[in-house]
Every structure is written in C-alpha cells, then in structure tokens.
Amino acid sequence: xxxxxxxQIIIESLKKENVxxxxxxxxxxxxxxxxxLFSSSLKHYLGRHEQGVIHAADGYARSTGxxxxxxxxxxxxxxxxxxxxxTAQMDSVPIVAFTGQVPSSLIGKDAFQEADITGISLPIxxxxxxxxxxxxxxxxxxxxxxxxxxxRPGPVLIDLAKDVTQAEMEFEYPDSIDLPGxxxxxxxxxxxxxxxxxxxxxxxxPLLYVGGGAVISGADQEIRALVEKAKIPITTTLMGLGIYxxxxxxxxxxxxxxxxxxxxxxxxxxxxxxxxxxxxxDRVTGKLDEFAADADIVQIDIDPAxxxxxxxVTVPIVGDIKTVLNELxxxxxxxxxxxxxxxxxxxxxxxPLKYExxxxxxxxxxxxxxxxxxxxxxxxxxxxxxxxxxxxxxxxHKYQKPRQFLTSGGLGTMGYGLPAAIGAQxxxxxxxxxxxAGDGSIQMNLQELGTAQTYNIPIKVLIFNNNYLGMxxxxxxxxxxxxxxxxxxxxxxxxxxxxxxxxxxxxVEKKSELDAALKEAMEHNGPVVLDIKIPEEENxxxxxxxxxxxxxxxxx
Numbered sequence: 427x428x429x430x431x432x433x434q435i436i437i438e439s440l441k442k443e444n445v446x447x448x449x450x451x452x453x454x455x456x457x458x459x460x461x462x463l464f465s466s467s468l469k470h471y472l473g474r475h476e477q478g479v480i481h482a483a484d485g486y487a488r489s490t491g492x493x494x495x496x497x498x499x500x501x502x503x504x505x506x507x508x509x510x511x512x513t514a515q516m517d518s519v520p521i522v523a524f525t526g527q528v529p530s531s532l533i534g535k536d537a538f539q540e541a542d543i544t545g546i547s548l549p550i551x552x553x554x555x556x557x558x559x560x561x562x563x564x565x566x567x568x569x570x571x572x573x574x575x576x577x578r579p580g581p582v583l584i585d586l587a588k589d590v591t592q593a594e595m596e597f598e599y600p601d602s603i604d605l606p607g608x609x610x611x612x613x614x615x616x617x618x619x620x621x622x623x624x625x626x627x628x629x630x631x632p633l634l635y636v637g638g639g640a641v642i643s644g645a646d647q648e649i650r651a652l653v654e655k656a657k658i659p660i661t662t663t664l665m666g667l668g669i670y671x672x673x674x675x676x677x678x679x680x681x682x683x684x685x686x687x688x689x690x691x692x693x694x695x696x697x698x699x700x701x702x703x704x705x706x707x708d709r710v711t712g713k714l715d716e717f718a719a720d721a722d723i724v725q726i727d728i729d730p731a732x733x734x735x736x737x738x739v740t741v742p743i744v745g746d747i748k749t750v751l752n753e754l755x756x757x758x759x760x761x762x763x764x765x766x767x768x769x770x771x772x773x774x775x776x777x778p779l780k781y782e783x784x785x786x787x788x789x790x791x792x793x794x795x796x797x798x799x800x801x802x803x804x805x806x807x808x809x810x811x812x813x814x815x816x817x818x819x820x821x822x823h824k825y826q827k828p829r830q831f832l833t834s835g836g837l838g839t840m841g842y843g844l845p846a847a848i849g850a851q852x853x854x855x856x857x858x859x860x861x862x863a864g865d866g867s868i869q870m871n872l873q874e875l876g877t878a879q880t881y882n883i884p885i886k887v888l889i890f891n892n893n894y895l896g897m898x899x900x901x902x903x904x905x906x907x908x909x910x911x912x913x914x915x916x917x918x919x920x921x922x923x924x925x926x927x928x929x930x931x932x933x934v935e936k937k938s939e940l941d942a943a944l945k946e947a948m949e950h951n952g953p954v955v956l957d958i959k960i961p962e963e964e965n966x967x968x969x970x971x972x973x974x975x976x977x978x979x980x981x982x
Contacts, residue, residue: 427598432560432591433462436524439567440468442599445495447471447486447852449479453499455526455539458591460497471852471881474873476503478845480510481871484519485846488832489807490853491644493520493574500526501539504585505546509839511581512550516836517665518642520579522570530558530587544585552580560593568600577610578729579642610728614745614753621741622700622724623757629698629722631766632658635681635710638665638835639703639727640747641828646670648751649702657761659770661689663704665835668825673804676770682710683970684817687777690968690976692770693718701725703747706736707836716975726750779821781967787936791815791890791960794940795822798860798888801944806858807832807850809885811843811867814896817966819862841870847885848878858886858948865891865917875927878953886947887955889920892962900965904980924955931955 430438436459440448449471452460463470473479476498483494498507504525514521528537544556553573555566563586570582626632640649646669653660653676660670661678672679681689693699699721704710711717714736722740725733726747733742743750781792795818798806804826810816810833825831832850834842847861868889878885890896899913924931930950934943934957947954967981 427596429594430597431458431462431594432563432586433458433460435560435563435595435597436567436591437462437466437468438597439564439599440495443493443567443571445493448495448497449473449482449486449849450497451476451479451499451503453503453526453539455500455503455528455588456497456524456586456591458588459524459526459586471877473845474876475871476506477509477841478871478874478877480507480521480523481513481842481845482849482852482877483521483523484510484514484842485809485832485849486853487519487521488846489829489850489857491829492853493522493571494849495522495524497524498526499539500528501541504543505541508546508550511547511583513834513837513839513842514581515550515552517638517834518579519581520574521581522574523581523583525583525585527556527585527587529589531589533558533587543583547583551583554583554585556585556587557590558587560590560595563590564597564599565603568603569605572603572605573608577608578639611730611744612728612746612749614726614743614750618741618743619750619753620757622743623754625698625722625724625741626656626658626700627759631696632656632698632700633692633696633721634658634660634700634702635693635704636660636666636669636702637663637704640666640669641703643703643728643747644828645703645748645751646828648748648755651755652751652758655755655760656758657763657767658700659692659767661685661692663707663710663835664820664833666704667820668828668830671826672824673826676767678770678774680820681976683712684821684966684968686779686821687968687979688770688773690970690979691773691777694720694975694977695769696721699723702751703727705732711736712970713973713975716977787938789934789937789940789958789960791818791964792822793937794888794890794958795819795862797940797944799823801948802858802860806830806860807854809833809843809847809850809859809861811861811863812838812840813864813867814900814964814966815862815864815890818890840867844868844871844887845874845877847887848874848883851883851885861885861887863887863889864896865889865893866895866915869917872923875924875929875953875955879927879929882952884950884952887953889955889957890960891917891920891957892960892964893917894962897966899963903963903965904969904971920955920957929953929955931957933957933959935959
C-alpha cells in the first residue's frame with residue numbers, strides 16, 4: 427500500500443465516516459491538511475472567522491442529524507472555536523473539530539501560535555484528543571466520530587501536532603473500536619418501564635415535557651403515538667419545538683420563562699410529569715421547589731448524569747428516547763378525552779398568546795412571525811440569533827416537524843444564527859432557511875455574509891431592528907427602573923453592508939410593505955437581507971421573572 431501523510435490520512439478517514447462537507451479556515455499548522463483537502467472530493471466551505479466556521483458546522487449537524495466537521499489552525503484559530511464548542515456541548519450537537527498544533531517537539535515551549543486547546547476545551551467538549559504520533563491518527567478519528575454521535579451527542583476536538591500531518595505511513599482505518607469506559611445505555615430497564623407505564627395509566631392529569639433529546643433521538647413518531655394513544659397534553663422546551671405539531675389540540679407549545687401561559691399553568695396543575703430528553707433547565711423550571719410541585723416525575727434520558735440532577739425523580743429511566751418509548755408504548759392504555767383534556771382546552775382558550783396591534787403601520791415582530799408562518803405554510807427551517815427575536819420566533823411560528831427550529835439554547839450565544847443558517851442551508855439545500863436576527867446579535871458574526879455570498883447560499887436574513895439589545899433592555903425596564911445602561915446600540919446601515927457583500931437587501935419600515943418584501947425575498951435566488959424596523963420598546967410576553975415560579979407570569 428502506498429504511504430499517505432497525516433493530512434491525507436485525515437481526508438481518507440473522513441470519507442470512511444461518510445463526511446462530504448467540511449467547514450474551515452486555514453493556517454500554518456494545518457497547511458498539510460489543507461493541501462490534502464485541495465485535491466480531495468470533499469466540499470470545503472471557507473468561513474470568515476473560526477467562530478463562524480464552527481457555528482456553521484453546528485447548524486449543519488442540527489439540520490441533518492449528521493456529525494458536523496470543522497478545521498481551525500493553532501493558537502487563535504483554536505481559541506476562536508471555544509464559544510462554538512461550548513454552544514454545541516450545551517445543546518448536545520455532534521461535531522468533530524480538528525485544530526492544528528505546533529510540532530510535538532515544541533509543545534509546552536510557548537512556540538509561535540501555541541495554545542493548550544485540549545486543556546482550554548476540556549470542560550466544554552464531550553471528549554478531546556492530542557495526537558503526537560501518526561500511528562494513533564486513524565484510531566483517534568474513528569473514536570472521535572463514535573463518541574460525538576452516540577449516547578448524548580456532543581463536540582469532540584482533535585488537536586494535531588504539525589509533524590503528525592507531515593509524517594507518512596500506510597493507511598488502514600479500523601473496522602471497530604472498543605472503549606471500555608464509554609458504554610452508552612440504549613435500552614430502558616424493564617422494571618422501570620413497567621413503573622412508568624403504571625404511573626401514566628393511573629395519572630388523572632399527566633403532562634409530557636419534551637426536550638431536545640427527543641429531537642436528537644428521532645423520536646417524533648413515538649412521541650406522537652404516546653400523545654394520541656393516552657391523550658396526554660404535551661409541552662416542549664425551546665430545543666424540543668417541532669417534535670409534535672403545534673397546531674394540534676393537545677399541543678401546549680413552549681413552557682418556561684417565555685413559554686405560553688397555558689403550558690406553565692398546566693405544569694403547575696399536573697399530577698404526573700413525563701420528562702423526555704429534557705434537563706429541567708432553570709429557564710424552564712423557574713423556582714425549583716414550585717415547579718410541578720403536585721406531580722410525580724418520570725424522567726427518560728440517555729445521559730445518567732441528567733437523571734435527578736435538578737429535581738427529585740419518582741421513576742428514572744436511562745436509555746435512548748426512541749428505544750425507551752418503543753418499549754413503553756405497548757404497556758400504555760388507550761384513553762379517551764376527559765376532564766383533564768377539557769381543562770387544557772379551556773386554558774388555551776382563556777390564555778392565548780397575544781400582542782397589541784393598533785392597526786397602524788407599525789411593524790410588530792410578532793406579526794412578522796405570523797406572516798412568515800402563513801407565507802411558508804409552516805414549511806421552512808427557522809434559525810435564530812439570541813434575544814427577544816428568538817423568543818418571538820419560538821412563540822409565534824407554529825412548528826410542525828423536528829429540526830425545523832435551530833437556535834442556541836443552553837449557552838444563549840449571540841452571533842450563532844447567521845453561520846448556523848449557512849450550515850443548515852448547506853445541509854438541506856432544498857429547504858427554505860430563514861434567519862430571524864436581532865440588530866445586536868447579527869453584528870457579532872456579520873462577516874459571514876461573505877460566506878453566504880461566495881457560495882450563493884440562499885438564506886433569507888430578517889433583521890428585527892429596534893436599535894437596542896432588546897432582551898437586556900426589557901430586564902432594565904422591568905427591574906432597573908428603565909435605566910438603559912449600555913443597551914442602546916445604533917445599528918449600521920444594513921442595506922449598504924449587504925450591498926458591500928453583493929447581497930440583495932431591502933429595508934421595511936411600514937406594515938403594508940411587509941408582505942411584498944417577504945414575497946420578493948423568498949423568490950430571490952440567493953442570499954437576502956431584510957432590515958425590518960420594529961418598535962424600540964416592544965417586550966416579550968409572558969415573562970416569568972428569574973427566581974419566580976411558573977404561575978408568577980408578567981403579561982401575555
């Protein structure tokens with residue numbers, strides 16, 4: 427067999443893992459890898475910043491369910507990945523990130539562009555590797571992909587000493603791996619499944635609380651079967667949106683700080699909470715000792731560390747969501763609609779999501795989301811930045827399927843949305859991908875417009891422009907007597923900015939202009955920017971103040 431250098435071995439290993447798309451930014455420490463990439467069949471997308479590169483890999487992974495792959499050089503290249511690694515770790519996104527490192531003989535000697543990226547990233551990756559011997563390279567890549575995609579997915583970083591990518595050896599990719607310390611549990615414990623079934627069958631007011639773990643597991647059909655068989659109302663986290671169609675009778679949509687009033691009230695009234703792939707995040711629970719205080723709790727999660735971490739659990743089940751639900755469903759009794767379901771209907775009728783509309787030409791952001799929903803008939807991938815616009819996108823668009831809503835949930839990363847939308851569009855070229863952005867968030871990685879333009883990636887960027895860091899301003903209004911400290915953020919001329927990148931753009935300042943602008947944007951064959959002027963002091967309602975219980979909602 428001919429010998430390959432380390433860069434070529436990485437390329438051939440990626441092919442063995444069925445990778446066909448790579449996001450990256452070159453540098454001296456990965457120059458051999460890029461030389462191998464140049465003559466390969468892999469499609470490489472050059473970002474404009476390493477943070478943009480890893481968020482694009484993240485968006486690709488979330489939209490497709492595949493492992494996202496990215497490359498950065500040593501030193502600042504690696505450290506610029508840190509926010510993206512933490513974002514993926516918090517939201518359980520499978521990524522394999524390759525970083526360059528100085529030659530192995532110089533490690534630890536403060537060589538040019540040296541950074542201890544494995545030490546830096548240890549708390550924010552599922553696992554990481556430092557490769558200093560080319561003989562370890564194929565096995566390391568095989569293990570990295572296995573770890574990234576199995577169990578609770580997450581980012582894995584492979585740091586490559588430069589001499590490893592230069593060295594040569596005969597290439598042989600391992601057929602299998604054995605990791606004694608890593609044995610994810612997929613099947614649920616039969617005794618616990620029987621206990622869960624008994625609890626569900628005997629509950630008078632059961633409620634499904636479903637998170638991103640169910641989306642990752644591909645358990646939407648099983649969730650739907652459970653809802654419809656046992657007539658269990660369902661609420662989701664931000665990461666779980668779309669796991670069950672939100673226009674259905676038993677759908678309560680999102681719960682938590684900016685969740686629907688009916689979801690939050692139903693949670694306080696339930697006598698059994700079935701948590702499926704959800705981690706009882708503080709933005710969901712509010713005051714912990716008041717969260718579902720009258721309910722027993724069944725928790726199903728593939729990560730044993732999440733079981734009982736934040737709340738006491740009556741019936742814990744460790745296992746893959748899809749597998750466990752398939753084991754559980756035969757033991758669930760078929761039920762008819764009853765008093766509890768009638769109560770859910772009453773809550774939805776009494777406390778609908780709403781906003782003030784005075785009939786003027788002012789463009790309310792909630793109205794924009796409703797119009798997008800109508801315009802696309804719910805058939806689009808919505809990606810968001812982080813802030814008020816993120817919550818309006820979660821509230822006022824009816825999601826119909828999983829992987830239809832992509833956002834940074836756990837870390838709340840401003841600057842995530844634009845590169846993630848690019849990655850999502852690359853992963854799903856036939857899907858309509860719409861980015862909902864704030865004028866503050868969009869500026870954090872605005873340079874990625876260059877990536878969209880270079881590859882003619884037809885994302886539709888809608889900027890909700892209120893000249894404020896809106897979510898922080900809202901907190902300042904409610905809790906700091908309107909002392910708007912450093913939240914006024916005059917925006918650049920986004921139309922000129924888009925034009926500088928060669929991207930079609932339009933400003934929308936009147937409600938009557940919106941539909942025509944949306945139609946023009948959606949029909950345009952390429953990337954688009956719409957700068958939509960919204961009221962400066964529009965608020966997100968309802969809102970549960972930090973530390974309060976779910977029943978203590980403001981507005982809505």
